Amino acid sequence: MDTNLPSLVPTAGRGKYRHHPLDFKRALVELSLQPGASVARIAREHGVNANQVFSWRRLYQQGQLGQASARVDGLVPVTVRMEPPNEATTPSGSIVIEAGAVRVQVEGRVDVAVLTAVLERVLK
Numbered sequence: 001m002d003t004n005l006p007s008l009v010p011t012a013g014r015g016k017y018r019h020h021p022l023d024f025k026r027a028l029v030e031l032s033l034q035p036g037a038s039v040a041r042i043a044r045e046h047g048v049n050a051n052q053v054f055s056w057r058r059l060y061q062q063g064q065l066g067q068a069s070a071r072v073d074g075l076v077p078v079t080v081r082m083e084p085p086n087e088a089t090t091p092s093g094s095i096v097i098e099a100g101a102v103r104v105q106v107e108g109r110v111d112v113a114v115l116t117a118v119l120e121r122v123l124k
Contacts, residue, residue, distance in 0.1 A: 020048070022066045028053055029060040030100075063101050099123055 028046055032039045032053055039057075043050040059065050079096075095106040102122055106115060 025056045026060065026065050029056050029065065032057060033100075060101070097122075 024046075028042060028048070031037060031042050039053050040050045043053045056065065093107070095104075097104045097106075097119070099122070104118065104122055
């Protein structure tokens with residue numbers, strides 16, 4: 001006696017995969033990175049799954065969604081780390097500024113005018 005019976009419930013395929021343009025992905029990711037933004041709400045409003053937006057965010061942060069916008073609206077997060085002074089060396093510091101896919105690291109003594117010009121160019 002044969003025990004392999006055909007399925008009585010029709011199975012539907014997954015359907016076609018939707019391929020979103022890079023501009024669409026970047027736009028959604030940049031919306032989701034705004035302060036107070038809800039990834040679930042943004043995803044729902046644009047007809048995609050929230051998990052997909054989180055995946056795109058990872059790719060965006062790794063620089064895999066093409067050229068990211070360097071424009072930053074609002075405040076930029078800053079971390080201050082105090083290090084004990086070392087009297088054997090001249091005073092120096094380190095600043096790391098991250099805005100989207102752009103990262104600026106400044107070490108040692110810096111000319112204020114040069115740093116200002118660099119930041120104005122990068123954060124435009």
